[in-house]
Amino acid sequence: xxxxxxxxxxxxxxxxxxxxxxxxxxxxxxxxxxxxxxxxxxxxxxxxxxxxxxxxxxxxxxxxxxxxxxxxxxxxxxxxxxxxxxxxxxxxxxxxxxxxxxxxxxxxxxxxxxxxxxxxxxxxxxx
Numbered sequence: 001x002x003x004x005x006x007x008x009x010x011x012x013x014x015x016x017x018x019x020x021x022x023x024x025x026x027x028x029x030x031x032x033x034x035x036x037x038x039x040x041x042x043x044x045x046x047x048x049x050x051x052x053x054x055x056x057x058x059x060x061x062x063x064x065x066x067x068x069x070x071x072x073x074x075x076x077x078x079x080x081x082x083x084x085x086x087x088x089x090x091x092x093x094x095x096x097x098x099x100x101x102x103x104x105x106x107x108x109x110x111x112x113x114x115x116x117x118x119x120x121x122x123x124x125x126x127x
Contacts, residue, residue, distance in 0.1 A: 030121065033064075037079050037099055037116040045077065045103035053101050053109060058082065058118060060094040063125060069117035076107035079116030091125060 024033045040054040060066060068079055082096035101115055109115070 032122070033120040034069075035118045035120065036114055037068075037082060037096075037118055039109050039111055039113040039115055040097075041109075042111055043109045045101065045107045045109065047103055047105050050080065050100060050102040052098050053115070055082065055097060055099045055115065058096040060096060060120060061122075062091055062093050063123055064120045065090065065123050066096075067119040067121065069119055071117065073117055074113070074115055076105045077101055077103040077115075082118060090123070 025031065035058050037058070038056040040056045043051065043053050045051065066082065068081065072078055078101070080100040080102050082099045084095050084097050088094045096118070099115060101109070
């Protein structure tokens, strides 16, 4: 058997790296992504409490800003913010692994509960 060696695999990898990333939605010429904020642990909340909770990891691309959807996806409360232990600048790849959840009603969060929606939008930095 003969094996033909070329740079084709290397070229394909380079093309994949520079390809336009997959998008979830477009508004005019702005494209973005939508990610579910999913609980990674169980936690009990009393009405009116706001506490941090572990979530399933969400990858945030470099040069993307995050918005929490104002549409209430969880009838017991709302996610206020997401983040990671160490702050990284917007120009770097980041992840979110915890969220701040505010309970409107008494609620026992179960693992895999939908807590909210994260909207990711690309930005161009000019500084």
